[in-house]
Amino acid sequence: MGSAQQNAGVLYVVATPIGNLQDLSARALQVLRSVPLIAAEDTRHSKKLLAHYGIGTRQMALHEHNERGITASLLRHLAAGEDLALVSDAGTPLISDPGFYLVRAAREANVRVVPVPGASALIAALSVAGLPSDRFLFEGFLPSKSAARQQRLQALAAVTVTLVIYESSHRICASLRDMVDCLGGSREATVARELTKTFETILHGSLDELLQRVESDADQQKGEFVVLIHGAQARERSAVDAETLRMLEVLLAELPLKQAAGLVAKISGLSKNVLYEEGLKLKDSG
Numbered sequence: 001m002g003s004a005q006q007n008a009g010v011l012y013v014v015a016t017p018i019g020n021l022q023d024l025s026a027r028a029l030q031v032l033r034s035v036p037l038i039a040a041e042d043t044r045h046s047k048k049l050l051a052h053y054g055i056g057t058r059q060m061a062l063h064e065h066n067e068r069g070i071t072a073s074l075l076r077h078l079a080a081g082e083d084l085a086l087v088s089d090a091g092t093p094l095i096s097d098p099g100f101y102l103v104r105a106a107r108e109a110n111v112r113v114v115p116v117p118g119a120s121a122l123i124a125a126l127s128v129a130g131l132p133s134d135r136f137l138f139e140g141f142l143p144s145k146s147a148a149r150q151q152r153l154q155a156l157a158a159v160t161v162t163l164v165i166y167e168s169s170h171r172i173c174a175s176l177r178d179m180v181d182c183l184g185g186s187r188e189a190t191v192a193r194e195l196t197k198t199f200e201t202i203l204h205g206s207l208d209e210l211l212q213r214v215e216s217d218a219d220q221q222k223g224e225f226v227v228l229i230h231g232a233q234a235r236e237r238s239a240v241d242a243e244t245l246r247m248l249e250v251l252l253a254e255l256p257l258k259q260a261a262g263l264v265a266k267i268s269g270l271s272k273n274v275l276y277e278e279g280l281k282l283k284d285s286g
């Protein structure tokens with residue numbers, strides 16, 4: 001633990017709006033106006049926000065591909081006594097956004113790092129989802145490939161607190177499908193789309209219902225998404241109950257495993273993958 005560098009500048013980590021430009025705080029505005037330099041994820045993107053507020057501060061790009069390289073020069077800037085503001089394209093820097101390397105390096109160099117809090121999609125979504133918010137797990141983005149995504153979701157299947165996941169328009173349907181398969185279609189969930197923007201939509205229902213709703217409406221596949229899923233209930237955490245196993249066994253005698261697991265998943269609301277595993281065990285023991 002070290003004390004702050006004498007005469008060094010301050011690194012301000014500044015949250016910016018996630019859509020509605022009015023969501024920039026008065027303090028963020030004042031910091032962005034007064035610092036000599038802003039490190040921005042995409043300077044063209046931030047230029048629009050700065051222009052909206054008539055801020056002429058010089059910008060420098062800091063994105064995931066140059067963060068390591070540029071950090072040394074930003075630290076020199078801070079060591080020379082000049083303040084610096086870090087912003088990302090939207091929301092809070094470091095939350096599924098660049099900045100971790102710079103903040104860590106600044107801390108190691110005993111530079112004062114000051115948060116200027118504001119919007120973040122995960123907190124905005126959690127605040128309106130109506131799902132338990134006393135405890136939650138922020139997962140960020142799931143892997144883009146389905147096999148890796150399913151593996152990750154299976155690892156999350158027994159988590160009992162609310163899951164918060166970021167998703168893009170390219171993958172929202174595929175991701176919801178994998179969520180149904182790995183977590184079970186009956187799980188209560190919320191899909192928060194385009195928060196604070198013109199087409200803001202907050203859909204609530206079971207994962208099955210949400211998948212159907214989003215798949216059947218191209219408009220609901222556009223924009224940016226936060227998916228929030230109720231944590232696992234005690235029933236899901238324990239092994240599949242005897243009645244469900246019996247149902248699986250009966251269907252397995254007549255149908256291929258995949259189909260039997262799929263049907264039992266639909267009837268019981270349990271995860272297809274969990275039932276597939278149980279079916280494999282039944283087949284092995286039979």
Ligand code: SAM
Pocket residue numbers: 018019088090091092093094095096097119120121122165166167168192193194195196197224225226
């Ligand atoms: N740093 C940002 C924050 O604090 O929320 C997150 C940046 S991350 C690269 C972008 C993702 O955040 C999007 O793909 C989406 O999942 C989520 N997101 C950002 N803005 C959103 C909005 N207005 N509505 C819903 N989700 C949003």
